[in-house]
Amino acid sequence: MTDTPDDNLDFRRPTADVGYLLNKLVEASPPLDPNSIYCNLLQCSHFADTAVAVFDGDSLVGFVSGYVIPNKPDTLFVWQVVIAEAARGKGLAKRMLKELLSREACAEVRYIETTITPDNEASWALFRSLARDLDTTLDSEVFFESETHFGGEHDAEHLLVIGPFHSERATTV
Template identity: 80%
Template structure:
């Protein structure tokens, strides 16, 4: 899968050193849910094979974290997508997802799952576009409920399922 346009962006597998940069990028990107620095360190080390960090020079401008689900080796769960404000609107999020799908760690992946709140139009648009590019279905249902799972403190999270799709080379 191609990372598309020629630009100065470098797609990398994250390292523990990326963890703090990720924490700051998420903090600067409301309304994303922040994680602890420790959690970000784990995303960048334990889950590095299914995460991508995009740098423009020394600046982290994009990050996707995910993992292959332990009981579903054909499913990549996308945990979080974050793009620096200056890099938004240029298709970077979809490029990162396609980059991940092209990695050996995702060789068996035929489905993508993620959760999105109902009002996150950018994420809905991203995953609808990705499902079109992969020529497959996108289905969704409420998975985590505001009152039942979040004690009324967070909007519902809809589970999106994209797939099945063929691995693109």
Template identity: 65%
Template sequence: MNDSDTVVLRHPTASDGYAVNQLVEANPPLDPNSIYCNLLQCSHFADTAIAAFKGDQMVGFASGYVLPNEPDVLFVWQIVVDKAARGLGLAKKLVKAQLASDACKQVTHLHTTITPDNDASWGVFKSLARDLGAELNSGVYFEKQEHFGGVHDDEHRLVIGPFKR
């Protein structure tokens, strides 16, 4: 592997917000956020977010936050891996980097939401639960009709934990 193939993980900065927006836009079917939202993910939530770069190109991003009333829970908000960087286990590496960050020192549980048909994400989080030696439980969290007005599939909440750092 040469240097141009090396993937570097780091916390984002506000100047990465636009690149996050463009990465999500280029990799459907992820739900896009506004550029402003991505700027907040890369500034206000930078300590619990991880960006992946090949050279100067962003090829992956995981956003999340520690729940305000549950400092032992990291909520993984969104993961995106560029088509060109898939198959490298990057999504799981991004989440493991989130968990290893100083902001997650107290975290013993991980939560996220996934649509029922997102096989790739289900695979990532099932594999992560195995790696962490933790249980994975799931159930409908936001319903298509009640929460999304029928225009978005159900979102299932996954709970992984407890686990040790």
């Protein structure tokens, strides 16, 4: 990225060797839902074109994983955003999302979808801010119910839909 602060962070397309580091970063970042190491390896290999790993030296300090929804080629689903505690509050999450939107794999993307629990204030603020930067709307509705889909063991997940937006806007914000 060319318009980032002078913080020496390295934004990369992940490779499989980042999978274990990602697993440990998520594990250290409650209340995020941990995935298996195998899942994280797939995020860093099969889904690398729609993921961003951010390093500060040798340390993984941020990661965004997502994918273009197979039956919605204009929609990027953001699976997970994680920031190391020491790197929080510096706008890194939004920088990673903008980096992702600038990638060739997202050239046709006009919408972003993600799910968030009602009490995850940081994620709500992030995606509201991104929608403002993209000069578009953010709509939400319950997507997965606590009792129906999680057996009461997890809060409901709200589906957020950001868009439509123009690809040129996404790469210049």
